[in-house]
Amino acid sequence: MEYVELARAESERGELVLRERRPEGGTPALELRANGAFVMDTLEVSTERALATAxxxxxxxxxxxxxxxxGLGFTMHEVLADSRVETCAVVEIEEALVGWMRxxxxxxxxxxxxxxxxxxxxxxxxxxxxEAAPATYDLVLLDVDNGPGYLVHEGNARLYEEPLLRAAHRTLRPGGALAIWSAAEAPELADSLAAVFGDVEALPLDVLLQGRDERYWVYVARTGQENSAR
Structure with a gap:
């Protein structure tokens, strides 16, 4: 296996690396890593897309x-493939990653x-x-790292806890939904979502990643028709 580094950046959160993976006789793929941890690649993108479609x-x-x-844009790509979507705001903390995409x-x-x-x-x-105004969005999709059990940055733990989930709930319009990607089953996340939204579904996603069978998860929570900040 050959790896070719394409770009590297440092921020207060650590190191971000974009590299190309070139397996002998296989399909090359871009790979994004943060502080040495695998985040995603361009070969197996079904779960990033499933986050949006679900x-x-x-x-x-x-x-x-x-x-x-x-990330590498695949969740956003699936969102944009839906003609009903009028606006798609993508919030990314790493300015270097935005630059590499641009x-x-x-x-x-x-x-x-x-x-x-x-x-x-x-x-x-x-x-x-x-900071978002109440009832701004129909959907909030979170795929900022590998889920609550495999944090890329320790500070991301708060993204799966009730205060952030309540903020997400407040930004949703009546009948809206929040979907969160996770690399592993996360019952505590499901409990926190249930405490805020009430209506929660855990969707298992079976994939083949670099020759290994893996199971990822998407947690989906829906607001009621009467949406208010809790």
Whole structure:
């Protein structure tokens, strides 16, 4: 296996690396790593897309969507594939990653960001949700790291706790939904979501990742038709 580093950046959260993985006789893939931990690649993207499709199927119409975490753009791509979506705000804390998507270091990035419905916000998703006006979004999608059990940054633990979940609930319109990607089953997250939303569903996603059978999860919580800050 050969690895070719394409870009590297340092921030207060640590190191972010974009590299190309070149298996002998296999398909090359871009790979994103944060502080040495695998975040995602361009070969197995079904679960990033499933995060969007699972939530998009619950809300009609999903006019306004916010995606927490840009990654390599595949969740955003699935959101934009839905013609009902009028605006898609993507909140990404790593400015370097946004730059790699914009300048073509990630080859498919410029085309995705050229969609007039996209608005990129370089910020902490927790801050962005706390500052958002009530009943702003139909969908909130969170894919900022590997879930509550496999944090890329310890500070991300708060993203799966009740105060942040309540902030997300407040930003949702009646009948809206919050969907969260997780690398492993997370019963404590389900409990926290249930405490805030009441209506929670855990969706298992079986994938083949670099020759290994893996099971990821998407947790979906829906607001009632009478949505109010709790």
């Amino acid at each position: 939530a998009l199927g619950l809300v009609d119409p999903p006019r306004a969507v916010v995606v927490g975490g840009l 300048d073509g270091t990630v080859p498919h990035g410029p085309a995705l960001l050229a969609d007039e419905r996209v608005r990129i916000v370089v910020a902490d998703i927790a801050v962005a949700l706390a």
